[in-house]
Amino acid sequence: MSTELKNQDQSGAAPAPAVKKNGRGSSGTLTEGQKPAWTWAAVAGGALVVGAGIAAVMGDGFSITGWLIVSAVVYVIGMYIATRVVENRRRATDGLWRNLVWAAFIIALIPLISLLWTVFAQGLPTLITNPGLLVDDMSTTNGATDAATQDQGEPLSGGFVHGLVGTLMITIVATIISVPIGMLTSIYLVEYSRGGWFARAITFFVDVMTGIPSIVAGLFAFAAVQLFITTFIGSSPVHLQMVKMGLTASIALSVLMIPVVVRSTEEMLRVVPNELREASYALGVRKWRTIMMVVLPTSISGIASGVTLAIARVTGETAPILVTAGFLATTTWNPFSGWMTALPVYIYRQLVNPTAPGAPLPSELRAWAAALVLIIIVMLLNLIARIIAQAFAPKKSGR
């Protein structure tokens, strides 16, 4: 870091030391007026010692984390003072902000590493020793079996295949609803509208839709389906039970998905060169065929990547499914009637309402294993989106 600092200073702030050098009238080497290269190491060493002292005095017990944090603060202040004494105020401020920007980056890494470590450390051993989790549902698991697992060392029973199936079905239906609507809307925005009030209203409200809280989307789907059922089918308790099903959750997820699809498709359609459209029109091809045969195939990789990202986003959603699809212990493939469990809801339920309240450990183990699987699914979807975007990207983009 220190060599880079020096380089930056030579290119960036050359006049300042030059003035100083003349004023002092000293030897005139290139590094005149700069702090020596070992400054940072000296300050870091000093900071660690001082940090140890402060941490020991302030805390009740000496902890490595506390020591490192205090040392880091002392280092940043120490570097500022050292630079200020040896060089000047402007250089010192520059170095101070450089250190703070680096600190921001390191601070952000801590939760990411901690989170990934927690999920892998808690989930991976369970998943390896109990691969049955991936093919079982919770129909044979109850408080007694979990208590036996925790107290007598019985093997972990149950699993989350019903959650995987539920997430798959709900996401597929949501995709079927939102992709055509989203794509047609962006086709309208890019190919048909001429910037009128209608197009501007759509753009504005799609932006607004991006910000709808996911739980409000869930409430909306619930309210919509409930209103539909009480109006057209009936309002007895049996009918009200029908409101919660996979389809309701899919509608909720569509509300979250449509704006993402619209924005990404719109962006992709806009980079299709106009020359392609004009060439097609010149050959006498109708507008809709131009769109279907020329514009969409050119931009399909970007669109597919955007849709995959949208799917990845809704796969991890919990709150809207929690209020719309209920919770079930058995596997069901039918999203159009009856309650359904999604994987994120399964994790939530296992953590908050353990199967055996007296023996929550097996539930926690299952939740972490499910969390690991969920993270892997979402990461894979993100990776696929990136690969699609890179592998099938159009050679040139213009306009």
Add this chain to the structure above:
Amino acid sequence: MAEQVTEARSASASPTTKSSGSASADKIFAGLAYGAGGLILLVLAFVAIFLVTESLPALAPKVFSNVDSIKSAENFWVYVMPLIGGTLMASAIAILLATPVAVGIALFISHYAPRKLATPIGYVIDLLAAIPSVVFGAWGMITLSSAMVPIYGWLHDNLGFIPFFAGSPSTTGRTLLTSGVVLAVMILPIITSLCREIFLQTPKLHEEAALALGATQWEMVKMTVFPFARAGIISSIMLGLGRALGETMAVTLVLSGGVFSLSLISSGNQTIPSEIALNFPEAFGMRQSELIAAGLMLFVITLVVNMIARWIVSRHKEFSGAN
């Protein structure tokens, strides 16, 4: 759609029907595209209408239901105000913690990091954005909350005179402050990625001019990047705020809720999304209306925040040199 394509293909095979068949297909396609756009406006209108319809019994029980008052409190506002307070407090903590770090990382990626590192770091931050909220919640509940307990003890001992750190510190660490920290981690990638985009758009000539005048790197950032990106930073913070207001799982799993209090380090407080998630699955009748009405309040708040953010962006576009 596929049917239309094959239909049009067979139509174009014979030259006489070609133009008329295609022309009507053209109209149908344009109509579909127009209709999809209209549907989106309709959906948003329905979101508002349905939420209002379903929450009317809670908003005015005497008029729209056969009972005199709502279930949880004497009237709806008494019920919802503490929840709004909790929501705003949690989001404020998240914004205060996330903004400096997020702007710092964005600056790190756009101007400070070695070239080769910048792209992978961008991926890492995107990775943070891809982690499902329920996993964040589980992490906050199990790992972070226990790590926060000694910090709460320290805050209470040394800063207990500030109302936020008064009260007995929670022994489980499942407090509003912990929820705020989890929320901060969750909105970090949103603010970072938006700020990074804007920082990268700073005109190169401005930056080089500043450096040529002898500015240090920080002075260059202060003189060229920040003035250029000010509106963008503000709007990205607003978008992050909108996300923090509506985030459910992080708070539901982390917070052991209770009545509203200013103390951030003892258990208590509740946010609107978390209240809905905890109670909606078992709710029916009036209780359901109450929760939907609370959701309506959340919807209105986030709508206002997002609209302000978008308005700042659209105003900025007109005079920014980059577009």
